[in-house]
Amino acid sequence: MTTTSPTISELIAQERRLTLPHFSYDDAFALGSLLVALARERHAPVAIDIRRGAQQLFHAALPGSSADNDAWIDRKRAVVERYGESSYLVGTRFRAKGTTFEESSRLDPDAYAAHGGSFPIAVEGAGVIGTVTVSGLPQAEDHAMVVEALEQFTATLGN
16 A cells, blocks of 8 residues: 655545544444454554543554554554644644654654554544554555545444
C-alpha cells in the first residue's frame, strides 16, 4: 500500500467527515475488528488501540508488531489528546511551517509523537471523546488505514 501525504485541508476534511453520531463499547469492538480484518488482509504488522477517555476499549497486536508499537501508540495518542486533532495533522502543520513537532512543540518526544496513525474519535454534539490508533507501518499508511476503517465504519452507521 503506497500512500501519498495528504494536505492540511484534506486532513481537516477527513476529521469533519468522520465525526460519528455515537460511540459505544460495541462500536469500539466493531471498529477494532474492522481494523484487524484490514490489517490481516494486508499482512500488516500493526498494533491497534481504541480508547474512550482514559479507558482502553480495544487492543490487538498482529504478527510482526512489537512492544515498540505500543509505545508509539501511547505517544501518538498523547498528541491527539492534547491537540484534539489527528497526530498526522499536528505533525503536518509543523512541517508546513518549516519546522518539526520535535523541534518546536516544546513537548517531550518520549511522551509525544506527531506521526500519523492516531485519529480523534469525535461524536456529534460532544466533540473528541477518544482515539483510534494504528502503529507498525510508515506514518502515512498508519493514518490511511485508520481513515479507511472509519470510512467503512461510518457507512455502516448510515452516516
